[in-house]
Amino acid sequence: MENQTPSQNPNSVSKFSFFQSNTAKMIMVGILSLFLLIPLNLVQSLIRERSQRKNEVTKEITQLWGNDILFYGPILKVPYKTYSETAVVDDKTKVTTIQKQAHLEYAYFFPSELNNKTNIEKVDQLKRSLYNPIVFKANIKFNGTFQDVSFDKISVNEEDVLWDKATILIKTTNLKSIKSDLKININTNDYSLESKSDEDNYFGTLETNSFVYKSNEKLTFSFEMNYNGSNSLQFIPVGKTTTTSIDANWDSPSFIGNFAASDTTKKVTTKNFHADWKILHINRPFSQQYTEKIPNLKGYSYGVKLIEPVDEYQQNERASKYGFLVIGLTFLIFFLIQTISKKSIHIFQYTMIGLALIMFYTLLISITEHSSFTIAYIIASSAVIIMLLLYSFSVLKEKKFPFFISISLLILYSFIFVIIQLENYALLVGSIGLFFILGAVMYFSRKIDWNTN
Known part of the structure; x- marks a missing residue:
């Protein structure tokens, strides 16, 4: 009987093919998105800690000055x-x-x-x-x-x-x-x-x-x-x-x-x-x-x-609550580009992208304490968008898709900024925005053959 090499084993080929499939990549990206909730939660804890510190200092001052x-x-x-x-x-x-x-x-x-x-x-x-x-x-x-x-x-x-x-x-x-x-x-x-x-x-x-x-x-x-x-x-x-x-x-x-x-x-x-x-x-x-x-x-x-x-810590906390949405939509954009362009993006590269998105919130809270929330938001979002633009050039080896990613992130951060500023219409505008985002994802993914590797 002729012996089969590991590369010739049908079961091995089948397992290897699964890990290269779109389904496996989606699962790994989804698990990574959930894992990034840990550092995102730490950032939210930092915001609450800074807000509590502000309240303590304010209470100390008002007790001395007058209640x-x-x-x-x-x-x-x-x-x-x-x-x-x-x-x-x-x-x-x-x-x-x-x-x-x-x-x-x-x-x-x-x-x-x-x-x-x-x-x-x-x-x-x-x-x-x-x-x-x-x-x-x-x-x-x-x-x-x-x-x-x-x-x-x-x-x-x-x-x-x-x-x-x-x-x-x-x-x-x-x-x-x-x-x-x-x-x-x-x-x-x-x-x-x-x-x-x-x-x-x-x-x-x-x-x-x-x-x-x-x-x-x-x-x-x-x-x-x-x-x-x-x-x-x-x-x-x-x-x-x-x-x-x-x-x-x-x-x-x-x-x-x-x-x-x-x-x-x-x-x-x-x-x-x-x-x-x-x-x-x-x-x-x-x-x-x-x-x-x-x-x-x-x-x-x-x-x-x-x-x-508008309390700057409340604005930062509201912004951080949209963190999972930003991470999920950004990963989705990269995943669709990877699928359409047949470019390979490693899970490590997704991790770096996710950490860059979380760094936005630490930049935002630290700059806000020395400036206004609006200025801090512009600086932090610009820094993250530029970083991901340069990183996308290196990963995707072309210019068209990185610019598309940058424009998408610019629209996403602008959309979230508008929601944070609104009070009475935040839910309405947010729901309409998410509806159009879902429509855009459905449009760009309509011709993808998900059965191919």
Whole structure:
């Protein structure tokens, strides 16, 4: 019997032919694409780590400079007496006597009218390393009146009200960042505001010394406060009629809280914004006066939050989420060119191409931290496209296909950049784009004989 050499063995030839087939090459390229998800995931972890570092630095700076501001007041605080009776039995005589004991309680009254005008100035000199947190200086001017202050609704005798011990309270979350000498003008007289201990663990309390107030007397007030703050400024509408006007040199405000700014006067430009509020007591679910304790009102605030229009780390994270799409489509382009042109591209060369595509994201995040996202995207994508163009010249040994690859990558990166910039229409544009990409792949692959090696 004649012996067969390995090269003459039909089974060996069949196995060798399979590994040279289009099916085997597609499987290997697919496995490589999945394998490249590992370094792509590491890049995404790097982006999240850098974003977390930014948040830590921002938090550190804002704690030193001043946190978010939530303000409400002024509040008229009037003490009054209540009485309790206790039966006391004498041990010797067994005679019962009733002892009457006085207790001091407090009533809190909100203003009839409260107006404030606020000016916010963005501060830029607190940049630390690569990070520039949103911090500001706020000048807030208040004026208003207290009217019809009485104890009729709580059934307290007039002689039990200590009108000569009345004080004014102001509550705020950011006592440490107040930068002005605090005085309040009450009926043409100035009174100093001092920090007081309070059971409230959320708000800090400022209170005047006592002054003489008469029942149903109209009390006018005005005061001004200067703050260092960060991120947001909010108020609670304690006035029976509350009006607020805010101006700021910031182009990206987010109007937050339970009450909307007036659409007729609200104005946002590329350099600043203006907003007004007018809130009536019937618009809010709390009363004008309280006894014993004021309830938690922080859920009824309104105001503005200064936001970054586009966070560079969020843009980088969104870009990295399209990484698998870029790798898959690029490999598909090379695979179709390899199949059509009968050029051989080794799996190692596919690996180098995939790593070059992943390097795009490390370049993008590192350049973004020193520049804008747009500039970083142009530089990083241009570098990767040029690298793959030169590499394609070496691999494919001709000019037509490398230029086609470069144009395809340019279109792909441009398409992803547009999707990242869009918000409301990102899904729509992305779906339409992918539909056309699928159509292009079907068109160019329609005449390929997949049964040939």
